[in-house]
Amino acid sequence: xxxxxxxxxxxxxxxxxxxxxxxxxxxxxxxxxxxxxxxxxxxxxxxxxxxxxxxxxxxxxxxxxxxxxxxxxxxxxxxxxxxxxxxxxxxxxxxxxxxxxxxxxxxxxxxxxxxxxxxxxxxxxxxxxxxxxxxxxxxxxxxxxxxx
Numbered sequence: 720x721x722x723x724x725x726x727x728x729x730x731x732x733x734x735x736x737x738x739x740x741x742x743x744x745x746x747x748x749x750x751x752x753x754x755x756x757x758x759x760x761x762x763x764x765x766x767x768x769x770x771x772x773x774x775x776x777x778x779x780x781x782x783x784x785x786x787x788x789x790x791x792x793x794x795x796x797x798x799x800x801x802x803x804x805x806x807x808x809x810x811x812x813x814x815x816x817x818x819x820x821x822x823x824x825x826x827x828x829x830x831x832x833x834x835x836x837x838x839x840x841x842x843x844x845x846x847x848x849x850x851x852x853x854x855x856x857x858x859x860x861x862x863x864x865x866x867x
Contacts, residue, residue: 721811723840724831725778732836735776735858736817738767739791746791758798758852761791765860776858778838782811788861794822800849810863813840822852833857 746761777783823830
């Protein structure tokens with residue numbers, strides 16, 4: 720099982736945040752159809768990020784070429800994510816924390832505290848959840864689509 724953690728430069732995170740803030744009014748809120756409770760979850764916004772930015776976002780990991788889905792989540796106070804995995808749609812998933820906040824991402828083997836620029840890439844079979852949060856903003860992405 721793959722689990723990789725690194726820290727992305729703040730200037731890259733700031734560029735991503737700027738793109739989100741400029742375009743947020745174009746995003747659809749699909750949280751009612753997801754595991755996001757008490758928060759905003761966008762539709763697929765991968766088209767807002769060019770190849771160069773995806774490469775920098777992935778800390779130059781070659782996986783950036785296979786990103787086919789990115790969504791943005793902004794939790795309201797006490798917002799959280801029900802336990803789930805992404806095994807039916809992708810080989811690998813990632814979470815990029817866009818700010819420091821409260822509300823760990825919880826896996827069976829570890830907890831990740833939201834810190835601006837922290838990137839985790841993990842096997843999509845790993846079940847995880849988001850603890851109750853405060854002011855948490857993240858990007859979640861899918862890498863290597865599973866074809867059925």
